[in-house]
Amino acid sequence: MKTFKKYYYLPASPEEVYLALTKAQSIQLWTGAEVEFREEAGTEFSFWDGDISGKNLEFDYGKKIVQQWYFGEENDPSIVTIKLHADKKGTSLEFIQTNIPDQDYDDFTSGINEYYLGGLQDFFED
Helix, strand or coil, X not given: CEEEEEEXXXXXXXXXXXXXXXCHHHHHHHHCCCEECCCCCCCEEEEHHHCEEEEEEEEECCCEEEEEECCCCCCCCEEEEXXXXXXXXXXXXEEEEEEXXXXXXXXXXXXXXXXXXXXXXXXXXX
């Protein structure tokens, strides 16, 4: 199992980025897909027809989102922590994901870079 950690810079305030990550209507805009999402700990979510799905664990408005993402039948929870830090250019987003299965790591992290966080970057840069 591997861990993925990366920083992304977004030209928007931490509060704006937080809202883009936690409001279903906003998520639909930057993913271009139907989503199921509620900003409530203990609720399950789904993006891209289940390509990314999991459970919301914790929300700290404008600062942090913690989720468990599902990988098929894997036993160890894969925890995603998104921290938002104010930066002179907007927001520094820290993305950390633990327990990514070794065989899925390359495909999965390229998808995160291109579609999930790449889509979010495109949303704020357009």
